[in-house]
Each structure stands twice: as structure tokens, then as C-alpha cells.
Amino acid sequence: MSGIDHLHIAKEQRFKALLLIIPAIAFVAVLAFYLKITSYEEKTVSSSRVLAVEPTPVPLKKLRVGNTEIDVEIASTNESRAKGLSDRAHLPENQGMLFTFATDNVVPPFWMKDMLIPIDIVWIDDGKIIQIDHNAEPEPGVANNKLKLYVPNQAVDYVLEVNAGFMKDHNLEVGTEIDLSTLGG
DSSP states (O other), rough: OOOHHHHHHHHHHHHHHHHHHHHHHHHHHHHHHHHHHHHHHHHHHHHHHHHHOOOOOOOOOEETTTTTEEEEEEOOHHHHHTTTTTSSSSOOOTTTEEEOSSSSOOOOBOTTTTOSOOEEEEEEETTTTEEEEEEEEEOTOOGGGGGGGOOSSSSSSSSEEEEHHHHHHTTTTTTOOOEGGGOOO
16 A cells, blocks of 8 residues: 555545534534523523512501401502502402502502402592492503503592402492591501
8 A cells, every 4th residue: 555545545534533523513512502592591481480579578557448457558658559569479368458649639540560469449538438440350461551550530549459359258339438547647
């Protein structure tokens, strides 16, 4: 065998080895890319899931609605009113949130942004229920500008949010008196 033949055989063997190595490298690269993408997607999906937030315990006040006593969290700041009951997966029975407004003659719109539970929205003026929006349902996936707005028929002093069905279950209706003196301070 001549030197040229030997050189030709060596080149062929390197070429064959290269033909085996290139697919192996490509396979490893594709596998690494897939694993990276899968890991990223899992992180993205898990970080975009709606997480139910259990609220930090806050002092509750007693509110008497007709003959029914309700423990309420007070939402009296712009921040607490904007947050409301959003992101909560559960509202204990006989508990709610009372929204207070610093000025009279307020016609506040409410929506179900980031809400996870259905609620009754109770509109209060001069110590009486003037309107009830029963069973306001969460609207997951709906753009903010498409969310249903709940608005009272007249100005209100307070808005009470309780679990959906609470008002009917306790026979509380328009005209029922609210004893706000039990709130204290």
C-alpha cells in the first residue's frame, strides 16, 4: 500500500467519524435547547398561575345588618378599596368587607378584577340598604376594559361585600337598616 493510499484511507476514516460526530453533537444541542425551553415554560406557567392569597389578618369590626351580625374588614383608604377582596380564594361565613367613603354623594363603580369568589355587593346610604347586586361572578381572563361594572342607582356612603347568597340566606333586602354604631371609632 502506498503512502497516498494510506493517506486516502485515513481521510475517509476521519470523514466517517465526522459523519457520526456531527449528528451526535446536533442531538445533544437539540436536547439541551428542548430542556432549557421546557424548564422556561414550566417556570413561566407556574409564575403566571393565579395564586390565591390569604390576607394578612386584620382586625375585624362588628356590623349589624338587620338582625344579622357580620364581622367586617374595613376598606377606608384608596389602596384598600382598590384591592378589596381580590385574589382571595375564600371568605369565611358571616364575614365581609365594608368600603367606606370620605365624602357623601359617591357613586363608586365596582368590578370583579382579580376576584376568585362570587359575592353579593350591598349598597348602603343613610344607614339603609338601597340596592343589592346578587351573585357578582368572577370574570377570569376578561380584559379590564371589558369587565362588568356594578354601579349603585344613587350616591352611597358604604358598600358591603359578602359571600354570594349571603343576603338571600339571611333574608336581608333593600330597606334593611344597618347599625353602623357597632363599628366603633
